[in-house]
Amino acid sequence: MSDSQAPVFSNPLREGLLSRALPAPCSLVIFGATGDLTHRKLVPALYNLNADGNLPPALSVVGFARRDKTDEQFRTELLDAAQKFSRQKINTELWDGFASRIAYHRSAFDDIEGYHALARRLDEMDKTQGTRGNRLFYLAAGPDQFETILNNLRESGLNVAPEGGWARVIVEKPFGTDLPSAVALNTLVENAFPERDTYRIDHYLGKETAQNIMVLRFANAIFEHLWNSRYVDHVQITASEPLGVEGRAGYYDKSGAMRDMVQNHLLQLLCLTAMEPPTDLSADAIRDEKVKVLRSLRKIGSDEVAKYTVRAQYSAGNVNGKRVAAYRDEENIPPESETETYVALEIHVENWRWSGVPFYMRVGKRLPKAATEIALHFKGAPPILFNQSGDATQALDDNVLVIRIQPDEGVSLRMSAKLPGTSLRIEPVKMDFHYGTSFGRPTPEAYERLLLDAMAGDATLFARRDEVEEAWKFVDAIRAGWESRNDKLAFYSAGTWGPSEADALIERTGAAWRRL
Amino acid sequence: MSTSAFPEISPGLPVEIGRIDKELGKLWETSDDTKTRASLINLVIYTESAAQVAANTELISRIASHHACRAILIFANPSAAEANASAWISAHCHNAGKGARQICSEQITFQLDGDTASAVPNVVFSHLDSDLPLCFWWQGDLPSAPDENLWSWVDRLIFDSQTWSDPAVQFARVCEISHLSRSRTILCDLNWTRLLTARFALANVFDHAAALPALRDVKKLTIRHTKQARTTAILLAGWLAAQLGWALESVLGRHAFRDKRNAEVGFDLIEADGACISVVEILSASATITLRRESNAEFFHASIRPAAGPDVTQMLPAGRDSLREHLLMELSRGGVHPLYAKALDLIRPVFSHD
Numbered sequence: 001m002s003d004s005q006a007p008v009f010s011n012p013l014r015e016g017l018l019s020r021a022l023p024a025p026c027s028l029v030i031f032g033a034t035g036d037l038t039h040r041k042l043v044p045a046l047y048n049l050n051a052d053g054n055l056p057p058a059l060s061v062v063g064f065a066r067r068d069k070t071d072e073q074f075r076t077e078l079l080d081a082a083q084k085f086s087r088q089k090i091n092t093e094l095w096d097g098f099a100s101r102i103a104y105h106r107s108a109f110d111d112i113e114g115y116h117a118l119a120r121r122l123d124e125m126d127k128t129q130g131t132r133g134n135r136l137f138y139l140a141a142g143p144d145q146f147e148t149i150l151n152n153l154r155e156s157g158l159n160v161a162p163e164g165g166w167a168r169v170i171v172e173k174p175f176g177t178d179l180p181s182a183v184a185l186n187t188l189v190e191n192a193f194p195e196r197d198t199y200r201i202d203h204y205l206g207k208e209t210a211q212n213i214m215v216l217r218f219a220n221a222i223f224e225h226l227w228n229s230r231y232v233d234h235v236q237i238t239a240s241e242p243l244g245v246e247g248r249a250g251y252y253d254k255s256g257a258m259r260d261m262v263q264n265h266l267l268q269l270l271c272l273t274a275m276e277p278p279t280d281l282s283a284d285a286i287r288d289e290k291v292k293v294l295r296s297l298r299k300i301g302s303d304e305v306a307k308y309t310v311r312a313q314y315s316a317g318n319v320n321g322k323r324v325a326a327y328r329d330e331e332n333i334p335p336e337s338e339t340e341t342y343v344a345l346e347i348h349v350e351n352w353r354w355s356g357v358p359f360y361m362r363v364g365k366r367l368p369k370a371a372t373e374i375a376l377h378f379k380g381a382p383p384i385l386f387n388q389s390g391d392a393t394q395a396l397d398d399n400v401l402v403i404r405i406q407p408d409e410g411v412s413l414r415m416s417a418k419l420p421g422t423s424l425r426i427e428p429v430k431m432d433f434h435y436g437t438s439f440g441r442p443t444p445e446a447y448e449r450l451l452l453d454a455m456a457g458d459a460t461l462f463a464r465r466d467e468v469e470e471a472w473k474f475v476d477a478i479r480a481g482w483e484s485r486n487d488k489l490a491f492y493s494a495g496t497w498g499p500s501e502a503d504a505l506i507e508r509t510g511a512a513w514r515r516l
Numbered sequence: 517m518s519t520s521a522f523p524e525i526s527p528g529l530p531v532e533i534g535r536i537d538k539e540l541g542k543l544w545e546t547s548d549d550t551k552t553r554a555s556l557i558n559l560v561i562y563t564e565s566a567a568q569v570a571a572n573t574e575l576i577s578r579i580a581s582h583h584a585c586r587a588i589l590i591f592a593n594p595s596a597a598e599a600n601a602s603a604w605i606s607a608h609c610h611n612a613g614k615g616a617r618q619i620c621s622e623q624i625t626f627q628l629d630g631d632t633a634s635a636v637p638n639v640v641f642s643h644l645d646s647d648l649p650l651c652f653w654w655q656g657d658l659p660s661a662p663d664e665n666l667w668s669w670v671d672r673l674i675f676d677s678q679t680w681s682d683p684a685v686q687f688a689r690v691c692e693i694s695h696l697s698r699s700r701t702i703l704c705d706l707n708w709t710r711l712l713t714a715r716f717a718l719a720n721v722f723d724h725a726a727a728l729p730a731l732r733d734v735k736k737l738t739i740r741h742t743k744q745a746r747t748t749a750i751l752l753a754g755w756l757a758a759q760l761g762w763a764l765e766s767v768l769g770r771h772a773f774r775d776k777r778n779a780e781v782g783f784d785l786i787e788a789d790g791a792c793i794s795v796v797e798i799l800s801a802s803a804t805i806t807l808r809r810e811s812n813a814e815f816f817h818a819s820i821r822p823a824a825g826p827d828v829t830q831m832l833p834a835g836r837d838s839l840r841e842h843l844l845m846e847l848s849r850g851g852v853h854p855l856y857a858k859a860l861d862l863i864r865p866v867f868s869h870d
Contacts, residue, residue, distance in 0.1 A: 011722050053833040130724060130726060
């Protein structure tokens with residue numbers, strides 16, 4: 001067992017109280033401490049963890065940023081943010097105790113002296129605050145700053161923890177913009193931190209329902225037998241949102257839906273849906289299985305992109321009763337932009353389990369509603385007894401198992417039932433499980449879970465290097481195909497379910513997109 | 517059907533016991549489409565106090581908004597002269613999210629007078645929501661002659677040892693019931709649940725490097741508690757002792773512990789007003805650790821005063837000290853309670869000497 005994995009505690013009072021790894025005392029250093037992510041997500045998450053008594057007893061939070069401000073000014077800003085974005089009401093006394101552990105470290109990212117000063121400060125905190133030489137560096141700055149920060153962490157020796165401690169890094173997406181840049185970024189990270197100490201955040205994996213996919217599949221014996229090409233006709237993975245670019249124009253126009261959503265979130269959902277049972281619940285056992293799925297994806301080359309992919313952009317339309325502009329008319333978007341805001345894909349997982357089963361994926365902005373879900377469409381009953389062609393009264397809808405990731409998290413199963421009456425009419429009915437209805441309590445934000453896991457050294461819900469690179473290989477092949485063919489973008493009106501080309505893509509095999 | 521013994525509330529729609537399922541069905545047939553019936557568990561509450569029926573109904577209503585259930589509330593009045601059984605049905609609905617959709621839980625209320633009070637197993641068995649776990653909350657003292665038929669069906673037996681007048685006798689009955697169910701029934705003492713936040717807080721405090729060494733050489737354990745919470749305090753001491761490998765030593769009604777090195781660990785229970793458990797103090801050569809809670813405070817204040825080095829203070833969640841919170845916590849956490857059995861085994865002799 002490596003130092004970073006060795007148990008720090010042997011506190012006998014912990015026995016039986018927790019069913020997860022315990023977060024260790026540490027200093028959390030946030031690069032980009034004055035940014036949106038820190039204010040909206042990280043600090044509210046830390047406050048909530050503190051209010052629930054889940055933070056380690058000795059935790060220091062150090063904000064690292066360029067702007068000149070005092071500890072007190074920084075804390076006041078964070079309090080404002082926590083009041084706005086925390087899921088729990090702020091208790092003043094509790095906040096004061098929490099805030100006393102927050103410090104501001106002013107330095108430019110490219111100033112090595114700032115890192116040396118940080119090292120001295122962290123050493124001092126180890127002595128006075130019991131953080132035991134454990135350091136967690138959170139790269140919440142823009143990706144263009146990663147190289148500078150990582151190089152300086154290495155240069156200053158901060159990437160190596162004092163004896164008995166650990167040094168870990170959390171990297172926010174995007175993990176590169178294509179395979180070469182991802183490899184370069186991963187190499188850069190690897191030069192400073194070993195893979196076991198690198199935590200790549202995909203916040204989708206921190207969502208309860210994403211975590212529940214494995215429970216649903218492997219804790220319920222009834223599903224696993226049906227979870228294969230013998231019974232599944234096709235799978236649909238959808239991530240739709242009514243929002244436009246919302247102030248992220250600069251980033252989004254360079255990225256597009258493929259890189260922003262498919263490469264990470266949606267392929268992760270596909271992996272969880274398609275993977276084999278892991279040998280155990282350790283981070284590497286699970287990630288090994290996910291990588292196998294990514295390696296099994298049939299690459300879509302340039303001669304196939306027209307058949308298996310659709311890329312589109314929204315034009316003007318109506319969303320939630322309001323007129324909205326076309327993508328090209330959004331602020332800071334070039335009027336001739338070719339960036340896709342919608343992607344539909346037909347993907348094939350070429351292994352024994354899934355041979356011949358298409359996985360349809362669609363993701364888009366300015367669609368009618370926000371919904372992320374995975375739907376397994378099962379093969380129809382044989383045309384004996386019921387389901388005979390030409391007899392509309394006995395036509396059966398296929399069984400569909402839907403895993404709703406957000407919103408209204410839950411699971412539903414569509415099946416057929418006899419309509420009451422003297423004649424034989426069959427109608428689809430739905431068995432529905434809603435997290436909110438059954439458990440009726442707010443689930444923690446994804447960032448809460450992920451921060452705790454990183455402090456505890458549990459990388460299960462974080463992406464591993466090979467996962468990221470395999471996903472890029474798949475995505476890059478499609479993007480290269482798009483570029484080489486110089487295909488024209490399709491367009492769809494904002495507020496509709498995407499272009500007609502996407503309907504044609506799925507209808508080719510006799511299926512249809514789910515009505516959400 | 518007769519009038520209820522609890523006029524301060526309306527227990528719902530009076531129904532014949534044999535028609536309860538049909539009447540519940542009608543209740544949903546006639547409701548509008550915005551209401552959805554939901555159920556995760558069968559929650560049976562048994563009481564022999566008519567005054568508790570209103571409080572229990574209120575409690576079920578609040579529990580149901582977090583934990584959908586079929587609630588069966590039984591008021592048994594075995595001393596009534598006339599044998600009579602009556603039933604009422606009702607529903608507790610709450611809004612789900614922002615829309616008009618409502619999630620509803622059913623409640624069936626029974627009044628069992630005279631001899632019919634012995635019909636509890638049948639009343640329970642015939643009205644369970646099938647395939648769902650059975651959580652049975654027995655309020656007050658447990659029966660002297662446990663019914664094997666009943667207990668072998670119960671998945672979670674809920675009780676509150678804080679309310680018992682003679683804990684030694686009652687804990688013996690708990691053990692008997694556990695034996696009758698071949699240990700399949702999970703014992704859920706709300707008094708143990710009441711301690712959950714204190715146990716979390718203590719565990720959290722001892723995660724601190726300045727506190728952890730103190731667990732190796734504890735000299736004295738002091739717990740301040742209200743008069744009502746004596747059993748609570750004893751259970752807490754039992755948990756600490758069991759986790760730290762201490763043995764109980766009782767001489768002439770005075771209790772102390774011996775640690776793993778056979779050194780004596782003093783043990784003081786002090787009655788005081790305030791929170792149920794207001795102070796836990798653990799004194800050792802290397803540090804003094806104190807956990808304090810003001811009356812009704814939602815946080816503990818913990819302090820570590822090491823023999824060398826600066827003091828450390830911390831605030832830790834204490835939750836709300838209400839029966840509803842404890843029951844919700846118990847239902848939400850699930851699982852077995854092996855530490856409870858371990859702590860109880862060790863500390864039970866203290867109850868005998870009380």
